[in-house]
Amino acid sequence: MKFTDQNPLSYFLNELFSRYRKAVPAVDTITNALIEHQVVGSQQEIVNDHVAFRTLGLPYLGIGSFEKIFLRHGYKKMEQYHFEEKKLNAWWYAPPAPVYPRVFLSELLVGELSSNAQEIINGYTSHIQKDPVDELDLNSGEQIAEYLHRPLWDLPTKKDYETLLGESEYAAWVIYNRYYLNHYTISVHTLKPGFSKLEQFNAFVEGLGIKLNDAGGKIKTSGDGLLRQSATVANMVKAVFAGGEQKEIAGSYVEFAERSIIPGTERYRDGFETSNADKIFESTYTSQIK
Template identity: 55%
Template structure:
């Protein structure tokens, strides 16, 4: 197993431990014979949330994946949520794309900026630059460690009033925000997002309905849906415990590009399908961890 695969495996292992919906979805897929084993799932992409502050943010985290052969692609701006983002193409088409977003901290109110900086100022150099990126266990440990002190609950709630992205990131840090099941290669009856959503709801999964239960790009070629993040018991400073949003599962259908629709299904590969992301879709998918959605569970 190469170093990159070890890093990705470490991310998925801990993500599954924190997100019960992952096993719920996988077990449902096995029970209805969509797959025989979890390894058969095609992971469309994984996503991280970061803070746009000195020494951190996209410019820091992306170094891990660029080092291992990922290629930086399109930029996205989310005005409503004060976010920047990029996606990264993998060195091998069997590996997931990566989507990294960053909170535009300087766009927030002075009070919110003050709270964020009171934590992130503890990071005085870029932590990734000090990592041995060829040591997968070191990278795995870094992606699951605290970068700053455990937040106080009053700070968490104050951040949430202005940016639920900020409150999620101040507590969860670099924990994997979601992984994404590709549905277009599943068997007939499940290989379209609307059909797969029906399957998920039949098995008791609650879907993010911000902007509709599936989000569709203007070209009609990228359709996405997601579960609502489950609540985890978070321990804040002083041992205070409260339920907060954890991570979630996303689903994507990438339709065949017009120039390749003549191909037989067996001939269709990743390069024949819609690539990249869609800002309007992602804008609503972000809300899978927002209280407007998690309060429904």
């Protein structure tokens, strides 16, 4: 994923991806192998199905804040998804032009957590008394890129992180990683034969020594059978917590999506599927990493 023009949307998406790929070794491992096998000529030829972000559903934060960035640049808000067990809401956003990826935004329903978990999260975020996105010049790709990598709250302590991890692994991921890019997604159906089906692509990726998320099976399939998704397990990163304590924790990962043409049309299946996404979330979960 790389855009050659320098409009604000292209600029901040390029910046996001540049930092993300440096932090997620699987991105370049897969890309380089695809180039070596002459499936693509460069990273730029890989079609990015969607990018995803995780947020905290709190006043001045969450989807209501984050979506302003994408709506300002022509994205259209589409369907909502709810994940009762994980206490999450999500929406997806259609891009202003086919060259751009879909966007999937999720938020933790903080008010549904235990009082202890809420107290921890509010302890880090209660100083945010106005929407930080409202202070940005949304016509500036540079300002947006800087914002998406700016810590909005202090580093958590290791104790607070581990307490949240025991109740909501999503909460723990966000409290440390903040609003960092959670994953990008390779559109496998756009690749050449031999790599364009998930069974083939997954075998290719596993042959590179990369572990796949097997929650609900390595391939998560929508009810209509037209959207199939897989993902790597998040890479481990050395986290340095407040006070200097360290621990290896889940970082980001890579997803793969295979969309099929809707019968009787010439259009590929669009949108997402709650049951698929529910299991994709677990790419950062301890059960998958270990």
